[in-house]
Amino acid sequence: MSHKLSEGSLEVIMNGGVYDKPIMQVLGSKKIQGSGANERFRLLVSDGKHSHSFAMLATQLNDKLISGELSDYSVVQIDRFVTSLLKNTGKGEKRVMIILDITIVCPGSEVGKKIGNPQTWTEESSGASAAPAQAAAAPAPSLRPAPKPMSLAPTVSANLDSSILSSQMTHPIASLSPYQNKWVIKARVMSKSDIRTWNNARGEGKLFSMDLCDDSGEIRATAFKSECDRFYDMIQVDKVYYISRCQLKTANKQFTSMKNDYEMTFTANTVVAECMEDSSSVPSIKFDFVPINEIAAKNVDTLLDIVGVCKSAADLQELTARSTGKLLKKRELTLVDNSGGAVVLTMWGKEAENFNDNSNPVIAVKGARLSEFNGSKSLSCLASSMIRLNPDLPEAHKLRGWYDNGGADMEIVNISARAGGYTGGSNEWITFADAEARQLGSGDKGDYFSLLGVLTFTFADNAVYKACPQEQCNKKLVDQENGLYRCEKCNREYPNYKYRLLLSANVSDASGDQRITAFNEAAEAMLGTNVAEIGRLFEYDKTAYTQLFEEVKFKSFVFKFRTKMETYNDEARLKTTVMNVQPIDYKDANKRLIASIKTISGVEV
């Protein structure tokens, strides 16, 4: 079997010309830099006429070489490449070819030999004979030789003449690497972070970061300290800038969803100038969408891009972060797509507050974090996530059409659902029968659910006890019968104590009932009296005490429970604890009732 190589393509390319998808043969490879994520390989390629050893493999293609796919003698089609001039110590400049995309036409094991008799390409061989080749290579080369070193002061100011930068040919973002520092990119700002400060063992400072893209790829850039001051106001989302002289380093994939092995840092020498000409050729935000039914197979904590129709949006919830004490606002959306999957996406802060769109918009998110709770996966927006409502993207238009033409009624599998079923966020009310059907409590961590129920019985007898007076310790004290009380937990005796409540009760709803336990705050809320007063009644007015527990019977509340299967004496039973109890907000309760009538009957109410 013979293979036709693109004879003469190398000299066109090495002269800076354009050659679309040349077919070449790999004659050798060599590791030139680093190891692990920093590995970089050089290829010896041949077009049958010339061979050239300065083809570099973009690092995202390293696997092809390591796996043996790109073995010697392989015939390949170079689908995408850029060339770049490297300063060659003492000898002027040398052009290298960086391969960005490659297709293996025939594996080396099948070809088995060198095709033709290629001569080594040298800069010298690019003399007169090469000139016609370049001239023939229309349209104009995408990368002209020799952007001369910029003699710009390393400052950014309004009077920086962007034409100096723009007059030079720019480099594709995908070709940037730490091994090549003479470049200018023309890139659009997809997003920009707020200024953040840090203060740790290594020092303190401030920074902001931005995500840049062009039609070849994308990259994260960070400006620290004085660069943060210098560039923060200038950099604006959606604008296009010429940027040069940044430091490149290996990106930590844990913290970015950018499709780039590198990220860049602004330095004292960095030059940025806004592009004042037409920049419509520079694309905006780039997504790499994962179909919803594939999300469950991804690892927790990975960042991914998603697009889906917002099938439902829960109410805004306010909560206090346990670690920081900060007041948080969140909203859970359920997104669906034509893969048959559904997933819960949590938005935070302003984005959660401002979202109240009931028109089932298409939502695209870049860099949402996959998290897991109670055995089910869901997505959470981060400060760095980019959210777009009804974006003008083919995928979004496709989903709009799908949803509006039957997709809305399609059977879906909610990947955020737990083994026993998803409660749709802690906001949804279910029934005891639902909780049983969903086998809530059967997992390792316990499950949470809310319902409207009635207190059918309260066990008054041991509802109040004398507890350790220490703030954090609520251990029941042992009466030493000598005026002192012993705490086994603190291992000491106290002359004083505080009262605490531990109320056992039955709660019923229309579908069933459940023995529950309410600790101090929840029990106080139900009884409508504080624990000190209840303790006083217990001590001095047993009739009033008993009366209190009688009066609360048959009162209704909105309960939030935590339930978990526990084993006592070889017998498994549900331990259900009241996490929160609220009086009924009838406006809200009626809204839920109407919604549920609508669902059950299929009739608009």
Added chain:
DNA sequence: CCCCCCCC
């Protein structure tokens, strides 16, 4: 040189 991103 950051890398926190929350809750049930």
